[in-house]
Amino acid sequence: xxxxxxDLRAQFKxxxxxxxxxxxxxxxxxxxxxGPNVGAFEDEFSSFIGTKYGxxxxxxxxxxILSLSALGIEPADGVLTVSFTFFAxxxxxxxxxxxxxxxxxxxxxxxxxxxxxEKILKSARRKDGETYINGIRVKGIIPVxxxxxxxxxxxxxxIATEFNLFIIEDAAQAHGAxxxxxxxxxxxxxxxxxxxxxxxLSALGDAGMILTNDKEIAEKIFRLRIHGxxxxxxxxxxxxxxxxxxLQAVVLRAKLKKLDEWNRRxxxxxxxxxxxxxxLPIKLPTAPKESVPVWHMFSVKTRKRDDLFKYLRENGIxxxxxxxxxxxxxxxxxxxxxLSLPVTExxxxxxLSLPIHQHLTNEEVSYIxxxxxxxxx
Numbered sequence: 031x032x033x034x035x036x037d038l039r040a041q042f043k044x045x046x047x048x049x050x051x052x053x054x055x056x057x058x059x060x061x062x063x064x065g066p067n068v069g070a071f072e073d074e075f076s077s078f079i080g081t082k083y084g085x086x087x088x089x090x091x092x093x094x095i096l097s098l099s100a101l102g103i104e105p106a107d108g109v110l111t112v113s114f115t116f117f118a119x120x121x122x123x124x125x126x127x128x129x130x131x132x133x134x135x136x137x138x139x140x141x142x143x144x145x146x147x148e149k150i151l152k153s154a155r156r157k158d159g160e161t162y163i164n165g166i167r168v169k170g171i172i173p174v175x176x177x178x179x180x181x182x183x184x185x186x187x188x189i190a191t192e193f194n195l196f197i198i199e200d201a202a203q204a205h206g207a208x209x210x211x212x213x214x215x216x217x218x219x220x221x222x223x224x225x226x227x228x229x230x231l232s233a234l235g236d237a238g239m240i241l242t243n244d245k246e247i248a249e250k251i252f253r254l255r256i257h258g259x260x261x262x263x264x265x266x267x268x269x270x271x272x273x274x275x276x277l278q279a280v281v282l283r284a285k286l287k288k289l290d291e292w293n294r295r296x297x298x299x300x301x302x303x304x305x306x307x308x309x310l311p312i313k314l315p316t317a318p319k320e321s322v323p324v325w326h327m328f329s330v331k332t333r334k335r336d337d338l339f340k341y342l343r344e345n346g347i348x349x350x351x352x353x354x355x356x357x358x359x360x361x362x363x364x365x366x367x368x369l370s371l372p373v374t375e376x377x378x379x380x381x382l383s384l385p386i387h388q389h390l391t392n393e394e395v396s397y398i399x400x401x402x403x404x405x406x407x
Contacts, residue, residue, distance in 0.1 A: 031346050034348050090223060112134075199221035205293075216241070221242070311332070335380050
């Protein structure tokens with residue numbers, strides 16, 4: 031048996047007719063950039079998440095960079111985030127001119143450890159209503175809803191309010207996840223979504239979106255994504271060239287209609303894993319009781335990670351490791367490696383992602399469970 035981590039072909043087959051019809055219309059009118067499908071998808075996705083404004087951009091990385099720019103990040107400002115995430119999270123802070131300050135993660139949910147976050151800020155120096163950590167002025171927090179599990183946004187918002195910090199939700203892996211009855215991506219000053227090919231809601235290439243409820247921020251993002259233009263050839267800011275194109279918007283509109291159904295299937299598969307693997311010597315993922323995850327990844331932890339990974343691969347199961355080297359241990363970020371992150375470092379050596387996607391069959395899930403049981407024998 032060959033079990034894939036993601037089945038892009040099967041996913042496309044579900045929307046192929048609608049997508050090709052939309053593409054044909056786009057090719058007929060040749061309105062290729064920021065046309066009617068982009069505008070419609072921006073409205074549809076922002077409504078789905080529960081925000082007033084949404085702007086399509088080139089990628090999830092750009093969504094973070096433009097958010098930081100719109101929120102007034104200045105050179106050398108600090109932004110608190112996690113190291114156990116895809117590299118784009120801290121990378122975007124640096125590209126926007128800031129400095130990442132890393133916070134440890136909760137061992138169960140793998141999202142930001144709010145106790146560590148609060149401890150760092152309460153031990154920081156305060157001056158004129160601003161917070162400084164190791165001489166760096168702190169401006170914001172980027173919590174990551176990692177693997178489709180919501181970060182504890184209520185506590186994060188309390189902390190942000192106390193220390194006058196902005197919040198950018200990195201929701202690149204959490205399309206449709208709920209926290210206390212609200213979709214993640216609706217809690218921060220802005221949120222950043224990626225529609226990369228492997229995401230729960232995916233384009234056929236790169237694409238992203240920024241969401242916000244703040245009209246002033248929305249207007250600035252609208253300008254920033256097109257070279258800072260307020261109108262054609264009138265530039266109020268130094269901006270970017272970051273636009274969602276019509277062809278990707280057609281794909282995303284078709285897939286958005288199926289996202290809730292696809293996420294429900296992911297939850298069914300996660301339940302099968304949780305039941306089938308519960309008596310084995312591995313640590314299973316945990317979601318907060320007040321949340322409804324969308325299981326972008328189903329990641330277990332074991333000290334035998336490398337051997338299990340090799341065994342599953344030998345048996346046709348495309349397991350994966352997210353992420354073997356945390357961001358603060360990457361050579362490109364070695365100058366920012368200042369705080370102790372023991373949970374992050376331990377987890378990165380134990381984490382293993384099992385296949386989970388809406389086209390995975392129960393037979394394939396049973397095969398994976400059986401092989402893991404055989405391994406631990």
